[in-house]
Amino acid sequence: AQTVTQSQPEMSVQEAETVTLSCTYDTSESDYYLFWYKQPPSRQMILVIRQEAYKQQNATENRFSVNFQKAAKSFSLKISDSQLGDAAMYFCAYRRQNSGGSNYKLTFGKGTLLTVNP
Amino acid sequence: EAGVTQFPSHSVIEKGQTVTLRCDPISGHDNLYWYRRVMGKEIKFLLHFVKESKQDESGMPNNRFLAERTGGTYSTLKVQPAELEDSGVYFCASSPRGRPRVETQYFGPGTRLLVL
DSSP: OOEEEOOOSEEEEETTSOEEEOOEEEOSOSSEEEEEEEEOTTSOOEEEEEEETTOOSOOEETTEEEEEETTTTEEEEEEOSOOGGGOEEEEEEEEEOOSSOOOOOOEEOOOEEEEEEO | OOOOEEEOSEEEEOTTOOEEEEEEOOTTOOEEEEEEEOTTSOEEEEEEEETTEEEEOTTOOSTTEEEEOGGGSOEEEEESSOOGGGOEEEEEEEEOSSOGGGOOOEEOOOEEEEEO
16 A cells, blocks of 8 residues: 655744755555645645656746655655745645546645744 | 535534535536545545545445435535544545546545544
């Protein structure tokens, strides 16, 4: 079974600085997807960024980028120029690439609570 | 476009009572997922509907949990009778069908269930 590990329960960063959130995963499959979701306080979870395992290039979305190391099974999230609105719980998630099937359930880590200090 | 909505936002019940959670997915989304997060632990998959059919219910903890999706629109998750360990946040997510390589699951705000 796949597992996702986020080793940092909490992180903090100064506004305008850069922070990196760690995520490792365990799988025997070669094709899969990885996601970072963000859940602000009392608000719903939204997708921040996704990475397809067959792509070597790291995904980037504005101030958010990932460092995807497939051999090491590592998928860290870097937030540049941190803003107060980035404060949230961040979840790393894994999804299989089922060929011929239709079950795309996500496997999540425990989450990292990010605090942004003004 | 309205997002995924869930009702109620909070529920406090006593052990042994019954609670029904509701999820309204984004209109037109055939895939509907239920997840649960127990305090301090991972968000865990419960089950997956494709339209009104249960595609995968391998994550359902036991037979006290019953999920339905009549007509392939909204879904309900009933817990009967509720136990203390059922406390947690129940999330619903939906996604459109037919584009697995670009599928994104859109989450609702969750229902916070506390069983006393």
